[in-house]
């Protein structure tokens with residue numbers, strides 16, 4: 570087998586499909602490869618790769634954000650139809666064999682040990698097992714910084730006091746939930762078929778803010794806007810780390826959230842995975858089957874060019890600044906962020922290898938900030954990562 574992909578989430582399936590399309594033989598292993606995806610995956614429309622058919626997008630909407638004031642972002646937001654995306658990727662499976670199993674390690678180059686004692690072998694192994702990344706030895710922080718959110722799926726008409734049909738509310742930082750303490754925002758996106766996801770979100774906290782707090786705030790916020798959700802409304806619960814180090818596997822490629830391709834300022838990774846998958850496949854195919862080491866190195870370089878490594882580091886510093894920022898200052902910080910020139914906002918939120926754009930965004934933010942905010946932005950770069958936010962009252 571040329572490539573073995575561990576993990577059949579969006580990243581693993583996209584990469585397995587792309588590798589198969591180049592003519593390579595591919596294995597895809599997951600404890601439950603047929604499990605339907607249930608999370609709501611959204612992203613900015615221009616981030617989606619051109620090769621994706623329009624049918625995998627469930628809804629599109631104009632992006633809006635509220636920090637201290639309201640901002641029309643001028644960007645379109647897209648919410649994916651996860652069933653169609655999954656079916657589309659599965660349809661591309663040429664030369665892909667699916668295995669049911671849980672990877673527990675990679676004892677040697679090209680080998681993956683499974684929990685049942687068996688071993689799968691391939692010229693190149695990819696760990697696309699999301700936050701679990703069983704083939705990485707990179708130390709995880711004992712207390713991870715996590716994005717957590719509690720959401721309800723409601724009828725579009727019910728939610729109009731917060732977002733009109735055709736609108737996506739990327740962030741609304743108003744404390745309409747009536748609580749002081751850790752800052753949270755509401756995220757409202759259309760899902761298609763007249764449904765909307767309304768989600769109270771803690772962007773990043775070490776450890777993640779409790780779902781019970783988010784649920785309480787969501788109900789209070791909705792009540793503030795005169796919205797009473799039905800008792801049987803479907804829920805979405807979100808919790809994933811945003812501060813994982815780069816995948817350590819010297820003999821393994823980390824891909825997707827396992828890489829991690831997760832942007833700490835949004836939590837997004839799916840669009841980046843879908844975009845990179847065909848590029849990684851081409852890099853691998855150029856050197857396989859003859860040169861597995863060169864294939865792995867070329868794929869690593871595709872996922873982590875020098876610029877992306879720098880930006881990963883810079884984004885981690887930005888995350889630490891946010892974790893240390895006094896809660897009351899956070900909406901003001903985002904107000905300044907949303908007032909930045911469009912190109913700066915776009916570069917910071919999306920481009921993972923545009924060092925110039927990211928630095929320009931950070932420089933603009935610094936220039937536009939008062940001295941108190943500048944201190945909050947600079948000092949964390951000189952300090953070790955925060956151990957925990959738990960001392961602070963919620």
Ligand SMILES: Cc1cc2nc3c(=O)[nH]c(=O)nc-3n(C[C@H](O)[C@H](O)[C@H](O)COP(=O)(O)OP(=O)(O)OC[C@H]3O[C@@H](n4cnc5c(N)ncnc54)[C@H](O)[C@@H]3O)c2cc1C
Pocket residue numbers: 575576577578579580581598599600601608609610611612670671672673697698699700701702703805806807808809824825826827836837838839840842
């Ligand atoms: C509820 C929710 C909503 C989210 N919303 C968004 C969003 O709107 N936009 C966005 O970009 N991101 C979003 N994210 C964050 C992130 O992008 C997702 O977590 C996304 O699923 C990552 O895709 P992935 O394929 O890299 O990993 P995953 O989807 O986590 O897939 C990993 C796969 O690996 C398998 N696996 C785990 N351990 C093993 C093992 N030992 N051996 C073999 N297989 C294993 C799992 O079964 C799973 O199928 C959201 C996350 C959650 C939880």
